[in-house]
Amino acid sequence: MTTKASNPPMLPHQIPVAGLPDQFKVDLQRGLTDAEAKQRFDEHGPNALQEAKRESAFQIAVRQFNSIIVWILAAAAVISFVLEDTVEGWAIIAVVLINAITGFVLEWNAQQSMDALRQMDTAPARVLRNGRVHEISSEELTIGDVLIVEAGDVVAADANLFDVNQLEVNESSLTGESLPVAKQTDTPEADAPLGDQYNRLFKGTAVTAGNGKAVVTGIGQETELGKIATMVEEAERTATPLEEKLDSLARVLIWVTLGLAILFLGVGLLRGEEPESLIKTSVALAIAAIPEGMSVVSTIALAYGMLRLARKKVIVKRLSAVETLGSTNVIFTDKTGTLTQNRIEVHAIQTPEGYAELQIDAAAKTQRVSAGDQALPATDNSQLLMLTGILCNNADYDTDQEPHKEIGDPVEVALLKWAYSTGKDIDTLKSQWPRQAEKAFSSDTRIMGTLHEVNAGQLAEMPAPGGKYFVAVKGAIEEVMERCTGLDEKTRQAQQDVSEQMAADGLRTLGFACRTTDTRPGDDFAGSDLTYLGLIGFLDPPRTEVTPALEECRKAGIKVIMVTGDHPATALTIARQVKLVDEDETLVLTGKDLKPIGELSDAEKARIMESRVFARVNPAQKLDMIDLYQQHGDIVGMTGDGVNDAPALKKSDIGIAMGLRGTQVAAETADMVLKDDSFASIVKAIGQGRVIFENIRKFVLFLLSCNLSEIFVVTFAGFLNVGNPLLPLQILFINIVTDVFPALALGVGRENRQLMHEPPRDPKQPILIAADWRLVVAYALAMTLSVLGIFWIGIHELGFTQAEANTVTFYSLSVAQLFHVFNLYSGDVTFGRLFKNEITRNKYIWWAILLCTGILLLTYFVPFLRSVLSIQELTAAPLELILAAGLLPVLLIQLLRKVTGWGH
Incomplete structure (x- = not known):
């Protein structure tokens, strides 16, 4: 091309x-x-x-067969064929194929989901x-x-x-x-x-x-x-930290299961039982206990969670970031556009002649003085102040489109809208003062300057400043006045006091100055000999959704800290308005108060960590504050929009870039991008991060407790010598039913309001802590006791044959595992909570139960499946036992949770 x-x-x-x-x-x-x-x-x-080059459908399919789990299943199939049990061999192959197909479908959908995310995140x-x-x-x-x-x-x-x-x-x-x-x-x-x-x-x-x-x-x-x-060749596919934790857990489970299967085989041989039957059961036991779908379901849980965040205007760029997101307990946030609306307008002007508050409507092209000197905007000095704001400006305000299109920094757009509201032709003015040079704004100088050639024959709309060249400067009031001549100390202090009062009223202030000359100035044209024009106060009202979002952070154990380059008084006023701090709060630290982290005393560190508002902070100081909190053991989220924010975004545990006003450098560096720049979206993202990880934890608990119950049912029956309650094929079938659909339903749950009322989890913890392992064992024992109890009643009290008892046990364990999902809700055990929680509100849970129930009914009414699984015809009495076996573990677990206080 x-x-x-x-x-x-x-x-x-x-x-x-x-x-x-x-x-x-x-x-x-x-x-x-x-x-x-x-x-x-x-x-x-x-x-x-x-x-x-992406993985093809064929490559994804082949990868489903490249795992230790599949190798174990393949070995089991070979053993079955060697023992001339072809039905079981083909059944194991069916297990392999079903798991492979399920994994393929889920991974393919995840890939499509990630493609959708990429399309949502295009750079301008x-x-x-x-x-x-x-x-x-x-x-x-x-x-x-x-x-x-x-x-x-x-x-x-x-x-x-x-x-x-x-x-x-x-x-x-x-x-x-x-x-x-x-x-x-x-x-x-x-x-x-x-x-x-x-x-x-x-x-x-x-x-x-x-x-x-x-x-x-x-x-x-x-x-x-x-x-x-x-x-460059395509990079190899790498696992996320969460996937590595799950894979490590799976490997441990495989070896533990193999050990139990070998123990079961050994005990059976010592008792003189039939070796062939023992081998079949041991192999099936090992297969049944392996949580085949764990890694796949976790990937889908993350990917679908990311898509849900994308619909809420939050783009999470890395799967691994989701785990950290839910653990965040400190957020450093900017003020402008995040806590405020970023709908900036010129609100007040102050010149050496006087003060006026303005109400501007650019759409209607009107300007009204709402307070102060009514005649001030029409004075030559105020008009020169407006001209300086137009020329020292890189924004564009396109009035040819409806609605008017705004491109550039919101403060600079506000200056253009002010001029437009008074009837000025912005394009004409810029052409009358063509720009010759620019001194770009930097965090070091805190000013911006432009040099213009004056076309004296075309100065129709504004007062002619005189001279062949015109220098326009804007920036921090103290920096601008530092470069001005002819200002006595009294005037400087008066202007500084006005700026302080504007900042205390929540306004952002900029100082303006200019100079004219007949000779073209050098490179430092904005550095000295300026004439002070005045200052402008810009209003940026707080976002209405910020205050409830901050309250939610407090309930969730998340500390929010404002870090801004604005004036300390402005920062404190906004912090009070959004209730980040109390009304009587006075502590605000500025960049001058922050030493390098290595020079801080313990008392100074404590004071920094006590403060919630920081102003006039430079990029190096942001890094030091993040480092201080990370050394304290906190998980830090950092918002940013500029080039100078990129180092802090990278150093933080979760970098959060602003998608509307942010630079591409910030977006490239960050872990997540806010499409609406709203602080409330950050809180939603943290809440969703907690939900995603809790969903993963829930389905891991579910899978392990279900699989462990299968191990316990078979091994306990073997050790107690009460017969074989489950046939190998029945174990395999239960594993297929419970490993896929209910686990997937748990993995894609949408909500859990309880989580944002709890402190963040420690990301260093494994997926399951010691208390979770106790729950796994308790859940498995509850299902085992119920199912073995039904098996014993059927054999010894109701006179079931071994085949009938196996059938009842098969359906009892299946139903018990399906009902087991209702044990996994969060919070305390109450009557209302049992029936109204994040599990019962999850529509996918109900679909999974209906689907699995339908599959179980097919095993009873389809002759081929009945024959393969050795299902016997049942009467009404066994049906009651099956329902009792399904409900009893739920009641036992609820009682245990109530007595012990165990929860989720």
Whole structure:
């Protein structure tokens, strides 16, 4: 596939800026038209790397037979055929096939589920088309598109730069160079390696500072990343930590079961019993006790849980993250957009002339002064303040669309909406003051500056500032005033006091300044000699759903901590409003209060861990706080949206990226992405993580207790010499019925409200702790006593033949195991809780019971199955015994739970 608009006579990095328009047939100032973009997309295809070769249906099917469990089953089948018991041999093969088919169907569905998740998580790209900035899917990029990048973006395609503003790119994923590369538009040497091609952007690299514009020169497989990808073989499939725990548990169970089977065989031989019968029963016993479906059902439980989270606007990127998610007990959260609505508007302006609160309606193009100086917005100084906000701005507010489209930082969009509400033509103003240079915002300087050339003949809408060049600056009030001249100490303090009061009222504040000059300033054009214009207060109201979500966190034993770059007073006000802290709380720590973790005393560490609100915190300090809590033994979740948040997202146990306002770097680093940026979604995700793990724990308890009951029934009967209550084929059939459908139903349960009223579990614990093993044994003994009791009554009291007793025992154990699911609810034993809990509300449980009941009825009424399983015709009396055997273990377990206090 050709990937250039025309065949270039030179390598991409040798094409000079002046040659880009002709080479790629594009207007650098307006970009491609929609028609041109469509034509090129049709020609070159989507900007997507070829997917790694997935496992085929055949490969997934073959893998179902490659396990120690299948090998044991195969050996059992061989033994059966050697002993000339062909029916049993074919039955074992049927077990293998049924388990393989079940595993194949579940894994295939899981693969489709993961494909659905990938489709929900597509990265955007900003391009210039028809003279306007558009946000499109990165797959829609095509050759010749004008790509716009800024700090936080992951570059979506290979491109040649023609405009850079302090642009730095981390290319370590491509070149291995750990330091960011400063980009420029000059043409490098012809033989320059990738790391020295400073006029190019490469797909998959991360923009760490500044911004720039570039022409797309390569997409998909023809990018440098794509060329490398074609040479890399598909990575081997690796197990998640949870799968490894389950596999380890299964291996232990296999050896324990084999040991019991050998013991049973030995005891039988010492008693002089028939060796062939003993071997058959021992083999069937070993097979029956193996939880074949455990690993498969766990994978499905995780995958379906992830899909449920995706429908709730939470994308979990790694299966293994789900286990950690449910164990999280500390969450570091940002303020803006997570605890607040991120619906930012200009609320108040303060200039040296006065103060005014505004009510702005951009849609209706109206502005009203709700409090303060009514005439202030019309003054020349306020108009210059507005002009500075328009020019020192990288956002786009497209009023040609309905509803109006907002692209960029919400604060910058708010400035444009303020100007638009007063009737200003934003595009015209930007063209009258064309930008010449930019000093990008950084966490070190905390300001942004732009340099503009003044076109004196076109200053119709705003007061002419004078001079040939105009410098516009915005940023933290203290940093802006530090760079201004002509401000006495009294004025500085007065402006600082106003800023403090605005912050105390929950407003986010920015200071603004400008300067004019007849000569073009140097690179440090925003560093000094500025004229102070005033400050603007932005309102971002709290999200209404945050307060109940925080209350839920408290009940769940989760500590929530606000970490923001905003003003301390603003942070504390919002924390009080959402009830993160009490109304009388005054403790707020700032970056200045935080020493490196190695220099902290025990008292200082205690004070940090006492505080719930941190303001003016830099990225290194976020890392130290996460480290402090992790050293304390906590499982830490961290929210983030920017490039600077990436290290903290990576270091935390669960990195949570913001999907709406977040950068691609943050999304790539995080374990999960919030599509709605809502803190309530984090709480939902933690709750779902707990549900998923509890579902896995429940079906493991269920499988082990059911399988152990089969072992106990056969071995206890053998040791007590009361006959053989179950035939080998009957054991195999019970295992098929109870191992698949009820366990799967438990694994995909949707809710368990009880879990968010309990403290988080320790992720270092195994799936089953000592108390769980006691439950397994108790459950198995309850079913065993009930079933063996029915077997004894049938033989000794009702005069059943051995065949009739086997039939009753077969159905009794099957029904007891089906009813056993109702023992696995969480919480205390009460009459109401027994009939209304997460198990009874799980519709899949009822479907599984109905399906298994139907299968059991088929074994009785279908002659072939009756013959194979040696089922005898029963009267009404045995039916009553079977129902009693199914219900009695439930009653025994409920009584045991009530007396001992054991629960789930």
